[in-house]
Amino acid sequence: MPGPLKSSVSCAAAMLSLALAVSAADAAVLQDSVRAWREAHERAIVTQFVTLLSLPNVATTLGDVDRNAAYIEDELKARGFETQLLRATPGTPASVFGEWKIPGARRTVIFYAHYDGQPIGQKGWVSGPFQPSMRTALPEARPIDWHAATGPLDPNWRLFARSAGDDKATIQAMLSALDALQAAHVKPTVNIKLLYEGEEEQGSPHFATLVARNLDLLKGDLLIMGDGPMHQSGRQMVNFGNRGITSFTLAVYGPTKPLHDGHYGSWVPSPAVMIAHLIASLRDEDGHILIPHFYDDVAPVSPEDQAALAAMPPVEDDLRRALGLARTIGPTRLANGYLEPTLNVRAIHVGDEGPSAANAIATHADASIDIRLAPGETPGHTRELLETYLTQQGWFIVREEPDMQTRLSHPRVVKMIWDEGGSIATKTALDLPACKAVVASISRTVGYQPIELPIVGASSGMADIVNQLRVPMVGVSIANYDDNQHAQNENLRIGNLWDGIEVYAGLLADLRW
Numbered sequence: 001m002p003g004p005l006k007s008s009v010s011c012a013a014a015m016l017s018l019a020l021a022v023s024a025a026d027a028a029v030l031q032d033s034v035r036a037w038r039e040a041h042e043r044a045i046v047t048q049f050v051t052l053l054s055l056p057n058v059a060t061t062l063g064d065v066d067r068n069a070a071y072i073e074d075e076l077k078a079r080g081f082e083t084q085l086l087r088a089t090p091g092t093p094a095s096v097f098g099e100w101k102i103p104g105a106r107r108t109v110i111f112y113a114h115y116d117g118q119p120i121g122q123k124g125w126v127s128g129p130f131q132p133s134m135r136t137a138l139p140e141a142r143p144i145d146w147h148a149a150t151g152p153l154d155p156n157w158r159l160f161a162r163s164a165g166d167d168k169a170t171i172q173a174m175l176s177a178l179d180a181l182q183a184a185h186v187k188p189t190v191n192i193k194l195l196y197e198g199e200e201e202q203g204s205p206h207f208a209t210l211v212a213r214n215l216d217l218l219k220g221d222l223l224i225m226g227d228g229p230m231h232q233s234g235r236q237m238v239n240f241g242n243r244g245i246t247s248f249t250l251a252v253y254g255p256t257k258p259l260h261d262g263h264y265g266s267w268v269p270s271p272a273v274m275i276a277h278l279i280a281s282l283r284d285e286d287g288h289i290l291i292p293h294f295y296d297d298v299a300p301v302s303p304e305d306q307a308a309l310a311a312m313p314p315v316e317d318d319l320r321r322a323l324g325l326a327r328t329i330g331p332t333r334l335a336n337g338y339l340e341p342t343l344n345v346r347a348i349h350v351g352d353e354g355p356s357a358a359n360a361i362a363t364h365a366d367a368s369i370d371i372r373l374a375p376g377e378t379p380g381h382t383r384e385l386l387e388t389y390l391t392q393q394g395w396f397i398v399r400e401e402p403d404m405q406t407r408l409s410h411p412r413v414v415k416m417i418w419d420e421g422g423s424i425a426t427k428t429a430l431d432l433p434a435c436k437a438v439v440a441s442i443s444r445t446v447g448y449q450p451i452e453l454p455i456v457g458a459s460s461g462m463a464d465i466v467n468q469l470r471v472p473m474v475g476v477s478i479a480n481y482d483d484n485q486h487a488q489n490e491n492l493r494i495g496n497l498w499d500g501i502e503v504y505a506g507l508l509a510d511l512r513w
Contacts, residue, residue, distance in 0.1 A: 004175075004179045027441075038498055038502075045176050046159070049172045050132045053132040057162065065115075082099045084097045086210055093199040097196075100191065106190075107434075112225045118166075161490065162490055169479050176501045188509050193220055203247075207461040211468050223473040224475070225242075229485065230478065230481055236450040238452055238474055240427065241473065243372045243374060243455065244377065244379065244422070250414055251414065254365075259361045261361050281393060282369075287337075291385050292389060294385055299376035305454035342371070342372045343369065348367045349367075375425040393412075397414055398416075425463065428474060429472075436513070442507070445510070446499070456475060478500030
């Protein structure tokens with residue numbers, strides 16, 4: 001099992017360690033030291049990352065998730081951390097906790113990421129999801145023998161594997177940043193707590209309980225979340241929250257057996273049409289949610305957030321061309337929609353297709369839907385609004401397969417199953433001293449003012465830890481925006497890992513407020 005990488009950096013880099021304190025060191029000197037270490041250890045870093053990515057980590061497979069937790073815990077122990085595996089209850093996924101107390105440090109920063117991953121059943125993987133493969137970018141995805149390559153690794157090469165970007169890249173960046181600082185004998189300016197979750201891709205159903213049972217252990221002054229991709233412009237970004245989420249499945253019912261659509265198509269209701277009309281009643285083609293009072297709880301956008309959104313670089317024209325879109329929906333600017341809810345239809349299934357298709361009326365139709373919640377909204381009230389609306393539209397809601405009496409008594413029956421978990425949005429004010437300190441540290445590392453995004457469009461269970469610990473949260477992502485997270489051919493651009501190591505080293509050793 002790989003441990004921390006040993007240094008072969010020049011004496012000049014080692015001399016940095018003899019400074020009175022890193023807080024007095026010039027950020028550029030620190031960055032040069034970290035970069036020099038990385039350049040001397042590129043292949044070893046990628047080898048470590050490949051080992052981590054090779055561990056299957058689908059969130060619903062507890063044994064695999066536990067093996068990831070054990071590996072990460074060993075890596076932290078090898079770097080001097082005091083560690084624990086935290087569980088909400090026996091039989092639930094572990095969160096890996098590590099702590100390093102720094103003599104003289106006044107602040108404690110909690111660094112969060114998740115190590116579990118999405119399912120891998122999507123079609124079209126160019127290589128096995130847990131067989132990491134170095135390649136050029138999509139669509140070519142040409143294989144590269146990086147072991148035989150001479151000179152520095154091309155930063156535009158990409159490592160293809162599940163969780164390469166979401167979120168194991170952040171974990172590897174942290175491990176390598178710690179190694180780089182150790183090689184230069186540079187101590188962090190803050191106490192460090194690492195919290196790596198193992199069930200985020202399940203919706204973090206037990207995370208609130210886990211946090212509640214470990215409040216003292218997890219106490220800190222700032223939470224830095226390492227989830228999600230960077231801005232589409234490629235510039236480093238800091239975000240200050242994420243949306244919430246609730247999700248569910250629907251099933252509507254037609255005849256008890258498939259029927260010839262010529263004989264019965266003008267008389268028997270079609271589940272395919274029924275579910276299409278049901279979904280169309282929930283949102284319009286432009287993304288506006290049609291459920292009455294759905295927007296009543298949405299918090300207003302502050303002037304500070306409006307200013308931050310207005311200052312973001314435009315990427316919409318380039319994205320439309322790259323994605324082949326002749327039109328978009330919602331606000332003109334992509335990020336402006338993140339402070340509003342969305343209702344997304346993840347899948348619809350009815351009947352058969354291809355060689356198995358038949359001219360028949362299907363017996364039922366299914367759909368899978370998620371709702372991203374804006375600040376102010378809650379899963380509970382959202383569910384109440386939606387179910388009340390469906391009932392008013394004439395749907396009879398059941399939680400299990402309807403029996404014959406139910407089918408005969410109600411013309412529109414829908415089975416509605418809410419997914420376990422769900423979360424509210426979390427949002428931190430941009431002008432807090434801790435938030436300004438993160439932006440300033442990253443500015444010194446990258447040499448420009450990072451983008452400040454008030455909230456990201458994605459969701460997580462972070463509100464549980466933020467609200468229970470009453471700690472401000474900022475997000476610092478390193479993955480390329482086109483990393484295909486949650487889809488086939490997830491990948492990480494190697495240059496993003498290199499930059500991420502420098503950013504996280506800076507946050508460890510050049511953060512103060």
